[in-house]
Amino acid sequence: MPDINTFILGDYQTNCFVITQSGTRDCWIVDCGYQPGVMLEYIDTEKLTPKGILLTHCHSDHIAGVDELLSRFGSMPIYAHEAESRFCSDPMLNLSGMVGQPVTCTDPDHLLKGGETLDLLGESWRVVHTPGHSPGGVLYIHDASQQALAGDTLFAGSIGRFDFPTSNAQDLEHSVLEVMMALPDTLTIHPGHGPTTTIGQERQTNPYVVNGF
Numbered sequence: 543m544p545d546i547n548t549f550i551l552g553d554y555q556t557n558c559f560v561i562t563q564s565g566t567r568d569c570w571i572v573d574c575g576y577q578p579g580v581m582l583e584y585i586d587t588e589k590l591t592p593k594g595i596l597l598t599h600c601h602s603d604h605i606a607g608v609d610e611l612l613s614r615f616g617s618m619p620i621y622a623h624e625a626e627s628r629f630c631s632d633p634m635l636n637l638s639g640m641v642g643q644p645v646t647c648t649d650p651d652h653l654l655k656g657g658e659t660l661d662l663l664g665e666s667w668r669v670v671h672t673p674g675h676s677p678g679g680v681l682y683i684h685d686a687s688q689q690a691l692a693g694d695t696l697f698a699g700s701i702g703r704f705d706f707p708t709s710n711a712q713d714l715e716h717s718v719l720e721v722m723m724a725l726p727d728t729l730t731i732h733p734g735h736g737p738t739t740t741i742g743q744e745r746q747t748n749p750y751v752v753n754g755f
Contacts, residue, residue, distance in 0.1 A: 543687045544665055546732055549584070552576025554603040557734055559691060560585060563663035570662050571611060572596045572682065572691050573734065578607030582614055591615075593663075597622040597650060598693025598734060599676040600629030602638035608647040621660070622650035623671060623678030637706060654680060672721055674714020675702030681722075683729070692731045696722055698739035701750045715755045723751060 547560040556575035563569075569590040574581070585592060592615050597604060600622055608630070612618065626635070630649045633639030656671025660682070670681040672695045679702075682691040694702035695717055704711045727742030744751055 549581040556603045568593050573604040574607040574611050575603045576606040594619040599679045600626040602636045602645040606645045620650040621652040624653035626678030672717035674717045689730045694734040697733045697736050
């Protein structure tokens with residue numbers, strides 16, 4: 543079963559991940575935010591070989607370290623939802639331009655629609671489109687181990703912001719209440735910020751789920 547190794551990067555305390563698997567030195571990266579040094583050092587120290595980058599969405603705090611990763615470990619495929627195909631190279635779309643510190647990085651070359659199944663280190667992961675916080679937010683779900691990488695759609699006790707120019711409150715409401723709450727209670731959620739949680743925990747205690755939007 544895959545191991546999901548968490549690294550909290552940059553001033554935004556963004557959760558970024560290295561997926562590893564027993565029996566191989568290959569790995570996958572999920573998001574790569576500001577100040578990625580500690581994550582890159584881990585990859586080096588463990589003598590891992592990154593096979594690709596999965597982006598949960600393309601806001602700057604999830605992509606700012608992508609080119610540093612590529613510079614260190616070489617070219618590799620980058621996956622993101624097609625709705626955010628231009629976010630990496632446009633500071634206004636990835637929000638960094640709004641705070642006066644524009645960030646760009648290499649655009650994704652594998653565009654997802656949602657509904658795909660990806661083979662990561664010999665394991666099947668499902669891609670589920672969860673727009674709202676951003677138009678191309680996705681979940682990467684490993685059903686066999688009941689784990690999901692959720693980006694900024696759902697947090698422990700909260701949800702992603704929906705007041706950005708490319709956010710949509712109705713889409714987020716559907717993604718949280720209809721898409722995510724249809725998943726099993728036992729599913730562990732690895733969010734883009736903050737601690738892990740489960741669907742069952744959020745179903746019972748998350749105010750946006752219990753009380754509505």
